[in-house]
Amino acid sequence: MSSDIAIKVENLSKIYQIYDRPINRLKQSLLRGRRKYYREFTALNNVSFQIRKGETVGIIGRNGSGKSTLLQILAGTLTPTSGSVEVNGRVAALLELGSGFNPEFTGRENVYMNGAILGISKEEMDRRFNEIAEFADIGDFIDQPVKTYSSGMYVRLAFSIAINVDADILIVDEALAVGDIKFQIKCIDKMKEIKNKGTTILFVSHSGEQVKRFCDRAIWLQNGNVRHIGSSSEVVNQYEDSLQLEMLKDQQREVAASIERINKNEQETELNVDIIAKINSVTMDKIRIKTFEELVVYIKYTIFTNEVPNFLLGVAIYGNDRKYIFGPNTYLDKVNVPKTKGTHTVMYKIPKVPLLAGTYFVDAGIFTDGGLVCIDYKNDVCHFNVESDYFTEGLVHIEHEWRVVK
Numbered sequence: 001m002s003s004d005i006a007i008k009v010e011n012l013s014k015i016y017q018i019y020d021r022p023i024n025r026l027k028q029s030l031l032r033g034r035r036k037y038y039r040e041f042t043a044l045n046n047v048s049f050q051i052r053k054g055e056t057v058g059i060i061g062r063n064g065s066g067k068s069t070l071l072q073i074l075a076g077t078l079t080p081t082s083g084s085v086e087v088n089g090r091v092a093a094l095l096e097l098g099s100g101f102n103p104e105f106t107g108r109e110n111v112y113m114n115g116a117i118l119g120i121s122k123e124e125m126d127r128r129f130n131e132i133a134e135f136a137d138i139g140d141f142i143d144q145p146v147k148t149y150s151s152g153m154y155v156r157l158a159f160s161i162a163i164n165v166d167a168d169i170l171i172v173d174e175a176l177a178v179g180d181i182k183f184q185i186k187c188i189d190k191m192k193e194i195k196n197k198g199t200t201i202l203f204v205s206h207s208g209e210q211v212k213r214f215c216d217r218a219i220w221l222q223n224g225n226v227r228h229i230g231s232s233s234e235v236v237n238q239y240e241d242s243l244q245l246e247m248l249k250d251q252q253r254e255v256a257a258s259i260e261r262i263n264k265n266e267q268e269t270e271l272n273v274d275i276i277a278k279i280n281s282v283t284m285d286k287i288r289i290k291t292f293e294e295l296v297v298y299i300k301y302t303i304f305t306n307e308v309p310n311f312l313l314g315v316a317i318y319g320n321d322r323k324y325i326f327g328p329n330t331y332l333d334k335v336n337v338p339k340t341k342g343t344h345t346v347m348y349k350i351p352k353v354p355l356l357a358g359t360y361f362v363d364a365g366i367f368t369d370g371g372l373v374c375i376d377y378k379n380d381v382c383h384f385n386v387e388s389d390y391f392t393e394g395l396v397h398i399e400h401e402w403r404v405v406k
């Protein structure tokens with residue numbers, strides 16, 4: 001393995017054997033392979049990647065996507081079914097709660113035991129002990145058996161050991177979510193310090209923001225497969241978009257069913273009543289854009305009467321929480337659009353969209369009388385995703401400046 005590579009994973013797979021009943025496990029071990037008493041579940045499927053020394057890499061994915069399985073294999077606490085893992089350097093791992101400590105031993109004893117596992121001598125641990133105890137800040141509990149600890153105390157001590165043993169590679173599995181905010185800040189500061197010292201860090205987090213801020217790159221696992229590897233903001237944005245899209249698909253299924261019902265009613269209305277106009281379609285050139293790129297929406301509508309006086313068209317953009325962001329109309333903008341009989345298409349363009357990463361929804365409506373009377377309105381008729389590099393935070397980019405005044 002090249003000397004600047006810290007971790008090299010090639011075609012790594014982990015298949016768990018799932019026994020529906022405990023007795024089946026026994027039967028399997030007694031009858032050794034003559035019959036299969038288990039189902040197989042692929043938790044990792046042909047995963048390959050490399051991590052350079054000094055890199056901080058975030059691992060993201062939905063529950064059950066294989067993140068913990070991967071970290072456990074990298075930390076050496078789980079064996080893979082196939083594939084290879086090469087780790088260059090000493091690993092300190094902070095895995096799920098409950099691993100790494102003997103519950104009957106005191107905190108102090110566990111500190112020394114963990115040190116021994118990492119190949120650190122007793123004398124060396126004597127030198128480091130105070131720093132570890134101070135960082136964990138669990139007071140007299142350090143001399144109590146670990147089984148009496150709260151989950152918060154447990155994480156404090158485990159984290160304190162992991163970051164005070166000068167490991168080359170630090171592996172952290174979602175542990176920060178357990179500690180209190182003050183401790184989380186302390187840990188992040190310490191991890192930054194370690195990162196600046198050149199330690200390679202692998203980090204599972206459910207917080208996209210945390211990964212964007214802290215990691216250079218990210219790996220997105222989906223059903224045990226690597227869906228994407230890249231810069232952390234790019235991967236997190238794509239992952240979050242996909243979560244939004246899944247939510248959206250559910251919503252759209254519901255909307256499609258209700259549109260079908262409405263269309264049926266409309267057809268009946270068209271047959272019976274003289275409707276004056278309707279929106280035929282709302283489409284977009286691109287549904288995936290970057291911040292400051294152009295957004296184009298086409299609204300096609302039909303007017304059935306000779307003319308609709310004071311006709312106006314509006315397009316509104318909403319956030320995914322149905323927060324109203326922007327909704328101009330042709331009346332307020334003093335723009336003339338066709339209002340006579342026939343089918344017309346109007347383009348609505350935002351030349352430089354200032355929105356930051358996320359999924360946004362478009363409504364379109366046609367009205368008369370300055371918007372007082374609604375002729376037809378399409379709710380959430382289409383959506384688009386904005387991707388942005390991690391250059392600022394919030395919903396939109398607002399021009400601004402900083403100045404030191406004193």
Ligand SMILES: Nc1ncnc2c1ncn2[C@@H]1O[C@H](COP(=O)(O)OP(=O)(O)OP(=O)(O)O)[C@@H](O)[C@H]1O
Pocket residue numbers: 016017018041042043061062063064065066067068069070
């Ligand atoms: N010992 C096991 N036996 C059988 N299946 C397992 C075992 N450990 C994990 N799995 C399954 O493997 C899949 C991946 O689990 P893993 O814990 O790696 O996912 P994860 O991405 O870390 O999830 P989470 O975010 O919920 O912690 C899950 O479907 C889980 O149920």
